[in-house]
Amino acid sequence: MLACIFTLVYASSARAQITDATQVFDRGTQALHQGAYSEAITIFGKADSLGFESPGLYYNRAVAFYRLDQIGQSIRYLRRARALDGDDPRIQHSLSIVSARIEDKYSELPAPIWKRLQRIAVESIGVNTMIALGVGFYLAMIFLIIMRIRRASEGPWQRRLKYFCTLNAFLFLFGGFSSSVWPAYPDESVVVTAELLVREQPDSDASISDRIHEGLVVSLLTRVGDWVLIQLPNGAQGWITGDGLGAI
Amino acid sequence: MKSLSFSASSEALLGLGLALVLFATGEVAAQEVKVSASISDSTIGTEEALMYTITIEGVTTGATQMPTAPEGDGLELLKSSPNTQSSVSILNGAVTQSFSYSWTYRPEREGTARLGSTTVRVGNKAYRTNEITVHVVPQSERPKRRVQSSQRRFDPFSSLFRAPSPETTPEIRRVRENDIFIRAIPNRTKVVQNEQVIIEYQLFFREGIQLRQSRLTDSWDAEGFWREELEVETRPIPEIVVENGLRYNKIILKRAAVFPTYVGNLSVDPLRIESEALLPSLSNDPFQLLFSMRNRFQPVKLVSPSIRVESSPLPDPAPDSFSGAVGTYEFSTRIDRTSILVGESIQFTVTISGAGNLATLDAPGFSPPAAFELYEPRVSLNLNRNGRMLSGTKSFTYVLVARTNGNFEIPPVEFTSYNPRSKKYVSNRSDPVTVTVTGTATTPASVVATTNGLPVDDVAAPFSQAGDWTRLNPVPYHTMAWPYAALIFPLLILGFVFGIQRYQNKLAGDITFARNRRAHPLAKKNLKKALVLMKKAETIHFFAELERAILGFIGDRLNVSERGLTRNQLDDSLRRADVPESLRTGLKELLNICDRGRFAPGEIGSGKLESAYEDASALIVALGASLDGNS
Numbered sequence: 001m002l003a004c005i006f007t008l009v010y011a012s013s014a015r016a017q018i019t020d021a022t023q024v025f026d027r028g029t030q031a032l033h034q035g036a037y038s039e040a041i042t043i044f045g046k047a048d049s050l051g052f053e054s055p056g057l058y059y060n061r062a063v064a065f066y067r068l069d070q071i072g073q074s075i076r077y078l079r080r081a082r083a084l085d086g087d088d089p090r091i092q093h094s095l096s097i098v099s100a101r102i103e104d105k106y107s108e109l110p111a112p113i114w115k116r117l118q119r120i121a122v123e124s125i126g127v128n129t130m131i132a133l134g135v136g137f138y139l140a141m142i143f144l145i146i147m148r149i150r151r152a153s154e155g156p157w158q159r160r161l162k163y164f165c166t167l168n169a170f171l172f173l174f175g176g177f178s179s180s181v182w183p184a185y186p187d188e189s190v191v192v193t194a195e196l197l198v199r200e201q202p203d204s205d206a207s208i209s210d211r212i213h214e215g216l217v218v219s220l221l222t223r224v225g226d227w228v229l230i231q232l233p234n235g236a237q238g239w240i241t242g243d244g245l246g247a248i
Numbered sequence: 249m250k251s252l253s254f255s256a257s258s259e260a261l262l263g264l265g266l267a268l269v270l271f272a273t274g275e276v277a278a279q280e281v282k283v284s285a286s287i288s289d290s291t292i293g294t295e296e297a298l299m300y301t302i303t304i305e306g307v308t309t310g311a312t313q314m315p316t317a318p319e320g321d322g323l324e325l326l327k328s329s330p331n332t333q334s335s336v337s338i339l340n341g342a343v344t345q346s347f348s349y350s351w352t353y354r355p356e357r358e359g360t361a362r363l364g365s366t367t368v369r370v371g372n373k374a375y376r377t378n379e380i381t382v383h384v385v386p387q388s389e390r391p392k393r394r395v396q397s398s399q400r401r402f403d404p405f406s407s408l409f410r411a412p413s414p415e416t417t418p419e420i421r422r423v424r425e426n427d428i429f430i431r432a433i434p435n436r437t438k439v440v441q442n443e444q445v446i447i448e449y450q451l452f453f454r455e456g457i458q459l460r461q462s463r464l465t466d467s468w469d470a471e472g473f474w475r476e477e478l479e480v481e482t483r484p485i486p487e488i489v490v491e492n493g494l495r496y497n498k499i500i501l502k503r504a505a506v507f508p509t510y511v512g513n514l515s516v517d518p519l520r521i522e523s524e525a526l527l528p529s530l531s532n533d534p535f536q537l538l539f540s541m542r543n544r545f546q547p548v549k550l551v552s553p554s555i556r557v558e559s560s561p562l563p564d565p566a567p568d569s570f571s572g573a574v575g576t577y578e579f580s581t582r583i584d585r586t587s588i589l590v591g592e593s594i595q596f597t598v599t600i601s602g603a604g605n606l607a608t609l610d611a612p613g614f615s616p617p618a619a620f621e622l623y624e625p626r627v628s629l630n631l632n633r634n635g636r637m638l639s640g641t642k643s644f645t646y647v648l649v650a651r652t653n654g655n656f657e658i659p660p661v662e663f664t665s666y667n668p669r670s671k672k673y674v675s676n677r678s679d680p681v682t683v684t685v686t687g688t689a690t691t692p693a694s695v696v697a698t699t700n701g702l703p704v705d706d707v708a709a710p711f712s713q714a715g716d717w718t719r720l721n722p723v724p725y726h727t728m729a730w731p732y733a734a735l736i737f738p739l740l741i742l743g744f745v746f747g748i749q750r751y752q753n754k755l756a757g758d759i760t761f762a763r764n765r766r767a768h769p770l771a772k773k774n775l776k777k778a779l780v781l782m783k784k785a786e787t788i789h790f791f792a793e794l795e796r797a798i799l800g801f802i803g804d805r806l807n808v809s810e811r812g813l814t815r816n817q818l819d820d821s822l823r824r825a826d827v828p829e830s831l832r833t834g835l836k837e838l839l840n841i842c843d844r845g846r847f848a849p850g851e852i853g854s855g856k857l858e859s860a861y862e863d864a865s866a867l868i869v870a871l872g873a874s875l876d877g878n879s
Contacts, residue, residue, distance in 0.1 A: 018717045021714070021717055022714055022717070025714040029710055029711070029712065032710050033710065034653065034654065035619070035652055035653040035654015035655065035656075035685065036654060036655075037654060048720065050720075051719060051720045052717045052718065052719065052720055053717070053718055053719075053720045054714040054715040054716060054717045054718070055711070055714075055715040055716070056711035056712075056713055056714035056715040057714050057715075059710070059711050060710045060711055062707075063707055063710050066618055066707055067617060067618055067619050067652065067654070068617060068618075069615060069616075069617050069618050069659075084715070084716075084718065085715060085716075089702065090702065090708035090709075090711070091708075093702045093707070093708050094707035094708050097705070097706060097707050098707060127725065131725055131731065135731070135734050135735070138734075138735060138738065139738055142738040142739070142741070142742050145742060146741070146742060146745050149742075149745055149746055149749050150745065150749060173735075176725060177725060177726050177731070180724045180725040180726040181724070181726045
């Protein structure tokens with residue numbers, strides 16, 4: 001009873017917050033259509049305090065930044081939108097358009113095969129769906145086993161269905177939980193300032209190994225004080241100060 | 249005043265000879281007072297005379313005083329009173345008068361002789377001439393003059409009707425190095441990369457020399473330089489200058505601006521000219537002068553010295569906005585309007601003017617907001633080649649087409665150049681401009697859409713729906729409890745069902761187990777019935793039910809048919825089941841009481857019913873415990 005009350009209160013509270021977030025989205029989109037890009041960005045930012053996110057919110061925010069010629073921020077929010085809805089062709093298209101304006105052209109270090117498979121699964125299904133499917137197949141498997149216990153015998157189709165559910169339950173639960181523990185995309189950030197100096201050591205006097213520019217997506221490996229060890233798309237590593245990075 | 253047609257270009261140089269013929273004896277126009285001293289030749293024979301001339305230009309009659317002849321060292325003045333000459337020239341409406349005073353000297357010995365300086369007074373101002381050095385050589389080293397006997401009368405027609413003889417033919421004087429030469433004058437030889445260097449080529453030729461059929465013999469090259477030709481006077485008037493005591497006509501042949509494109513020691517090729525020169529004749533025969541003019545033109549090849557320029561690199565660090573512009577520049581931007589409709593265009597012009605290599609100047613970095621479609625700039629270059637430096641204006645006009653409405657800031661444009669004079673980088677930055685775009689933000693016609701409706705060169709339109717809302721920064725599933733609960737709870741159910749099924753299977757398949765499990769409940773049921781009968785005071789039925797409860801319990805627990813057993817067999821069964829003696833004795837006593845109650849109820853008091861019931865209940869519990877402990 002208490003759990004039901006708690007669930008009802010929680011659900012109604014979340015519904016109210018989603019309504020507020022939708023209103024924020026609508027106002028920001030209206031400002032975007034009117035060309036008030038800075039205002040639109042400010043309005044979209046209010047959704048952060050509500051604690052909700054959506055692909056449309058991030059996408060429109062990215063468009064506003066793009067119109068203000070802030071390529072780094074635009075890529076940041078387009079990547080967030082893609083993480084929420086990787087199938088939307090508008091997000092994919094816009095990301096390719098904005099990415100074409102990145103000054104740095106690095107060859108991409110190929111990811112391991114299992115990582116690529118994981119990314120395909122995560123982008124096409126999503127972690128939530130994977131876990132939901134896994135739990136569903138798991139319950140079906142349990143049900144079929146109970147049926148087997150109660151009836152003492154099972155037909156061939158029942159047996160095949162049980163194996164099918166068992167296999168899928170294992171695959172989806174393993175995929176979902178492993179993607180939760182080890183995300184498909186590591187801790188990535190995008191360069192949001194015009195240029196960042198990559199140094200060989202976390203020291204402002206250390207020699208400069210590279211210069212990276214706005215829009216480049218880098219992987220964060222370690223933090224030491226204000227310094228961040230990053231990995232470039234080509235696998236090279238170096239230290240930068242974290243001021244010019246925007247977390248994806 | 250005679251005119252001169254002269255061009256610095258190679259084509260114009262072909263007419264140089266003709267033009268110079270006309271001007272071989274031309275006077276110099278000058279507005280300011282100019283005093284110069286010159287001699288007829290810097291090298292003379294021991295038997296030749298030397299003419300020393302002081303020329304005063306730019307004065308009016310009576311303003312000058314007659315100068316005195318300078319003292320000679322190794323030269324003897326033949327006559328102290330000078331020959332005077334005056335001339336008037338009119339150039340562009342300006343009248344210039346010049347006076348010249350000439351004295352004749354004779355060498356006293358071979359070797360180096362000198363003529364000292366002298367003072368010339370023009371009005372209240374005194375001018376001092378330079379000292380001049382003369383080389384006196386043996387007469388045999390000098391060209392022969394026509395032998396003219398003092399006894400023979402001068403016959404002006406002799407050269408027409410008599411074949412020339414060695415005695416009567418003067419030796420043709422060859423053109424010497426200092427008679428005609430080209431001087432190449434750079435304005436500087438140590439520069440930084442891409443700094444402007446002006447090179448001027450000046451032609452010097454002695455007074456009286458005529459040139460014809462002049463032409464460039466080779467293409468003038470300056471490898472490692474960007475070259476720009478500067479205009480020189482197309483109709484030059486030779487300027488009379490004195491060089492090393494000799495009077496020359498000077499003409500500017502060529503002026504060029506060069507910009508070193510590399511760092512290091514670079515050289516500019518010499519300027520080469522071929523021409524034919526006619527020197528003043530040593531003969532006094534007018535007919536010989538007239539008819540032998542063509543034969544006396546000598547081919548001459550003139551070569552200017554090459555120029556070496558040391559180009560050094562630009563200082564580090566250069567600002568980011570520096571793109572190689574070196575010189576003195578001014579920078580400005582202009583926008584044609586600041587309020588437009590969607591789809592209309594604005595023109596944003598960046599103008600750079602000044603002295604430097606404008607031709608190779610790149611457009612400064614310009615990144616308008618993405619709301620504008622940016623086209624390649626239209627470049628306009630206007631060079632001023634008339635001055636002594638190459639200067640001009642270069643403008644870059646950008647056309648921006650508004651794609652959507654709103655207020656946009658055209659960002660500042662920064663242009664940085666290196667000023668070689670101040671040796672500093674100079675950065676100019678324009679002010680940002682706000683452009684207001686109104687109208688409906690529709691997709692412009694120029695934007696081509698793909699088959700799925702997405703624009704080819706722009707991001708897709710904003711979303712009208714937010715999509716599925718999810719919690720920001722969701723807690724990872726592996727740190728939440730419910731997924732584990734969702735997995736464990738069905739397992740518990742499965743285990744429970746499995747247990748139930750197994751229990752049921754055992755009850756169905758194992759009679760001993762089933763009777764054993766049923767013993768207690770059945771006994772309790774029978775006791776309950778007995779209790780009801782006790783309350784109704786039905787003694788016989790009470791004891792029968794009590795006996796059934798006890799014996800049924802024992803039969804179920806020992807899996808025997810209790811009804812067919814005698815009391816001794818029952819006791820044996822209990823003894824084999826290791827039931828203690830005390831319990832068996834108690835059981836016997838209770839069964840005896842039950843028998844008496846059933847068959848002689850009158851002997852049983854009402855209090856005996858309750859004690860029998862309690863004894864039976866205690867006995868069943870004790871027997872159960874004993875049998876459980878043994879099993």
